[in-house]
Amino acid sequence: MLSVKKAESIVLNLAQPLDSQRDVETVDLLAASGRVLAAPVAGSLDFPYWDNSAMDGYAVRFADVENCSTQKPAVLEVVEEIPAGYQPKNTVQSGQAARIFTGAAMPVGADTVVMQEETRREGDRIFILVSPEKPQAFVRHKGAFYQAGTTLLTPGTVINAPEMAVLATAQCIQVPVYRRVRVAIFSTGDELVSPDEPLAAGKLVDSNQYALTVLLAQMGCEVIRLGIVADSEDALKKAIVQAVSTADAVLSTGGVSVGDYDYVEKILADLGGKIHIQAVAIKPGKPLTVAQFKRDEKKADSLISSSDCLYFGLPGNPVSALVCCWRFVVPALRKISGLGADAWGPEFVRARCHAELRSHGKRETYVWGRLYLVEGIWEFEPASGSQNSANLINLANTTGLAVLPAAAETWVWPGEFIEVLKVSP
Template sequence: MLPVKQAEAIVLDLVQPLDAQRDRESLDLFSASGRILAAPMAGDLDFPHWDNSAMDGYALRYEDVAHSSASPTVELKVVEEIPAGKPPQVEIQGGQAARIFTGGMMPRGADTVIMQENTRRRGDRVEILAPPSEPGEFVRRKGAFYQAQTELLPAGSLLGPPDIAVLATAQCTQISAYRRPRVAILSTGNELVPPGQPLQPGQLVDSNQYALAAAVEALGGVPIAMGIIPDRPDALENAIASAMTKADLVLSTGGVSVGDYDYVEEILEKLGGKIHIKQVAIKPGKPLTVARFHRDPLSVVYFGLPGNPVSALVTFWRFVQPAMKKLAGKASGWEPIFLEARSRQDLRAGGQRETYLWGQLQQGSSGYEFTLAGGSHSSGNLINLSQTTGLAVVPVGQQFIATGETLQVLPIGSPIVA
């Protein structure tokens, strides 16, 4: 069995990012959230677009008020009012000021803004009650934050709300993004039936296809449901061959153990795949198969996940998720990020494999805390996996973590709750 970290390294080495030229598409800005840039972005405008006020107050010449004080005060004539969005019409001369509001364009001749709290208005005159600390106070200079035609966002950037705001400000209304990774998902087993179909004795509902499709979508991928494949070598071979023509990654569940009906490895080799992983020292999820097929123009990576529902999701989160991040064109940060947390219960493991226990990762008063899900931690018990936000790691060789001890936790799915 391969150690977990070694298996992760093999997976990330096998997966190559989508091609920035071939696998890109043009999107409007409203459709760009959650997408990854396939090309760097630059804007045609400086930001700020012009000198503007950072405060409600008065625009004036620093030299007129540099030595002002509360007694006696400097008094200036107000010659214009400049709300945001209105270009100034008057050039400020000595002894003059313009009433200006936050975001308002600075008038010619003025170089400083006095906030209104340090002034007193009397008709068309304004008294300056306290001098500015320096020339240019409360003025945002043109191009201070960004100069036109310089790189705004690099290729490989995952676009979130702040990035969308930046692109909108720079009037970048069309972006070039990597297409979404396509992931084919198939379930194997004569015992499986889809949800909604009455169960006959001995049958099981196929939850894996739905869970993995949701996990793929959450990562920005496009799930391709291939359905339930019976335990017949010909049917499985046809399904895998078909999946490889449709997808960048192929996920199957079941058929990778050592049972009489487990044909996956045999079929992968028959189809020309090279198997790189057969078993991993992880619990749950030991029977994990990973293979690569060389297809023009891009190779396809195959993940044979265990059939047990919990094992399928744990191995997805631990190995497929980082693979999808790299495949999607993300510039860096593919590897899983573990957080340190205190355990709120005693945790137990066998010690022979790296063990993952599911539960809730929460922000406590003095850091993160992990609460173990109640009930049996069996790989067949999907019920207590609901609302999982973290997987606690018990290292190989360790059998017990006491309440209050720190441990590593892999955040999962929904945001960490307070």
């Protein structure tokens, strides 16, 4: 049985990023939302596009206002009004000023902006009551924030709202992104029914497929749902062959323990999969199978160009399946998606615990609950009720997993700080 850290290392070593040449598509700007940038992006325009005012006020020549004061104001002739979006027509000469608004282009001749609160207007004359501290005050210069031709965004960047604003500003309307990672999922077990079916005695609702579908979709993956697969070697083999041939990664739940109907590992080996992990010292989630399939690219599905496929056989228990997914699968899929190395690893924080926690045994224990910030301090509140892997009800609102190390006995008292894995809400 592998330690959690060893299993994590194996999984992340197996996970290889999408190819920066073959696995790239160019999409329209808005279609790039949530996607991973696949190539450096540069703009053809400086930003700001031209010198402009950072304030509502008056564009002046610094030499005209350098020594003015309330007692001895500089009196200038207002020769033009320049709103945003207007191209100035006049050159500001000595003794002149132009009324200007925030974002408006600076007129030729002016080198400084005086804010309107430090002036007094009388007809076409403006009295400057306070001398600017230095030339160029409140002027945003062309190219001060970005120079045309230099890199705007680097590969591995997720395009969210701030990045979208940057791309739009630079008029980058076609964006190179990695294709979405394709993940096939299915649940195994004769006892399972879908949520829309009647629940007969002895049956269980398959919640795993729904939970994993949402988790994968939130990550931007393309999800291939293969449904519920019966506890039959033939049915499982058919599902695994289909999944491995069409996806970058496969998630199955159930069938990886040591029961009489747990066929997954045998089938994986029969199909040529190399099994790297069979069990991990984690609670919940001990029965975890990770295998790798080398794929002949010439025979692979036309939508797939990766040379291999990762197979994750997750426990059938819903809480165990999600914990293993958060701990091992999510970082692997992030790496495959092309994210930068600083973005795909699991993220842990130190948080103050709000309850007594206890664990004992040889497995690293994960306690689910709510992780949140209060005045810059992370706080962790374990879910109320039983922390039992069969109790998925109190899994609702989980945003963190507190980590109790594998030890003979571990106690955490209320108010103590503990390591917590951040997970998606």
